[in-house]
Amino acid sequence: MSQSGGVLSDALLVARKDLLLERRAKIGIGQVLPFAILVLLLFAFALDPDRGILKLATPGLFWVTVLFSAVLTLQRSFALEAEDGILEALRLSGMSPAGIYLGKVTALTIELLLLEAVLVLGVAVLYDTKFLGIPLLFAIALLATLGIAGAGAVYGALAARLRSRETLLPLLLLPLLAPVLIAATRGCEVSLEREAMSGWPWAALLGIFALVYLTLGSFLFRPLLEDA
Amino acid sequence: MSAIVHLRSAVALIGRFPALAGVNLDVHAGEILLLRGPNGAGKTTLLGVCAGLIGLSTGEAVVLGEDLTRNRRAVRRRVGLLGHDSFLYQDLSVVENLDFWSRAAAATVADGRAALDRLGVASRLFELPVHSLSAGQRRRVSFAAMICRRPELWLLDEPHAGLDSAGRDLVDGLMSEAATSGATVLFASHELDRAEHVAHRSVTISGGVILDETPPSTETRADS
Structure with missing residues (x-):
């Protein structure tokens, strides 16, 4: 009788597979990234007449763009699992549902962080933004x-088999x-030195949100996988 | 001899529709059982119930000694299901798929490669993405992904579909080998001439119930 290798090894296996799928299909680079850059450009065109507003709104515009891109990435990630009976195969595999969840979260996090790295460069060029509080910015990101990947994977699994x-x-x-958007935007404003207060409470809030969803997702993914 | 599959008055609903409407069935170790019946008869649902993927509304289901009414998940690692879907990632290559599914089932990468060889998947196809394969080649890769798990119970839904003549012979040989080595095979097929030759016994299912049972044929038993 086969035995699965534990939550961690299952998570690594799933994360590696998801990243390999992205490398093969290049949806992130070919579609999601151009979409994200296009959104940044459109914001720049829309707000450029008043450069001051664009500068003030940069953190919010950045995270709204990340959220839209994250939705596309999540849809792609879970659409793959809903095709060709893959969800049934995952249920039959004997892998730990928590391992599958954490693997998907890991892959999504890596993909989104790479996207954000490119978007930061885009914001620096298009919006003439200077990033000063790098450690805080990194922690916030x-x-x-x-948090986005943790919550997104829960809801991605929930919606996976639905026609709509x-x-x-x-x-x-x-x-x-919305709480992630608010906290990340406020934290980034601090890291851009637009606000005098410390940004670390916002980072802590984001950490709590991520922890809650990672914990919930690890427990909820089994029933979600069963009902998907 | 205890049954590997034991169903009594098994009722399974798909939505509100009773896809199984009171099935009684026993399948014993080393047996190859053919499920016959028209489209929509409940064959695929029956295989899904035995795999622990579909729950029963009422009735009894004990598969590989596991009571599925209490815990459907317990049996899943021990069965191999070949369904209508390929169970393969279309953008991954043949070997990437086999590596993933063999590791997921705690088998080794070598098990996956051996299964590909056993299914006659040419090595020149190994690096190709699954979406570029023909239907028959995909079916062989799916079969390889199933057998690398070394399942105790094989659940095959139209295993000959999409295969050429050599592939169909190969599948028949694999089913016979599996049964000889102690595994149990339950398969649904519309290709009755071929299927009845390899099966030890067959049952007809229609409207979600077993209508009749063909006892083991002396000739078929002698062949196996």
Whole structure:
């Protein structure tokens, strides 16, 4: 009788597979990244007449762009699992549902962090932004992305088999991620030295959000996988 | 001899529709059982129930000694299911798929390669993405992904579909080998001439119930 290798090894296996799928299909580089850059450009065109507003709004515009891109990435990630009976195969595999969840979160986090790295360069060029608080910015990006991926994987699994998943997932997810948007935006404003207060409480809030969803997701993924 | 599959008054609903409406069935170790029946008869649902993927509304289901009414998950690692879907990632190559699914089932990468060889998947196809394969080649890769798990119970839904003559012979040989080595095979097929030759016994399912059972044929038993 086969035995699965444990949560960690299952998570690594799934994360490696998801990253390999992205490398093969190049949806992130070929579609999501151009979409994200296009959104940044459109914001720049829309607000450029008043450069001051564009500068003030940079953190918010950045995270709104990340959220939209994250929804696309999540839809792609879970659409793959809903094709060709893959969800049944995963249920039959004997892998730990928590391992599958954490693997998907890991892959999503890596993909989104790479996207954000490119978007930061885009913001620096298009919006003439200077990033000063790099450690805080890095912490905010990492924790916010973990929260987006953690919550997104829960709702991605929930919507995976639904015919209306393309429209339902943003409707479910975006309101839920409003706290991430607010905290990440405020934290980034501090890291850009637009506000005098410390940004670390915002990072802590993002950390709590990520922790709650990673914990919930690890437990909820089994029933979600069963009902998907 | 205890049954590997034991169903009594098994009722399974798909939505509100009773896809199984009171099935009684026993399948014993080393047996190859053919499920016959028209489209929509409940064959695929029956295989899904035995795999622990579909729950029963009422009735009894004990598969490989596991009571599925209590815990459907317990049996999943021990069965191999070949369904209508390929169970393969279309953008990954043949070997990437086999590596993933063999590791997922705690088998080794070598098990996956051996299964590909056993299914006659040419090595020149190994690096190709699955979406570029023909239907028959995909079917062989799916079969390889199933057998590398070394399942105790094989659940095959139209295993000959999409295969050429050599592939169909190969599948028949694999089913016979599996049964000889102690595994149990339950398969659904519409290709009755071929399927009845390899099966030890067959049952007809229609409207979600078993209508009749063909006892083991002396000739078929002698062949096996």
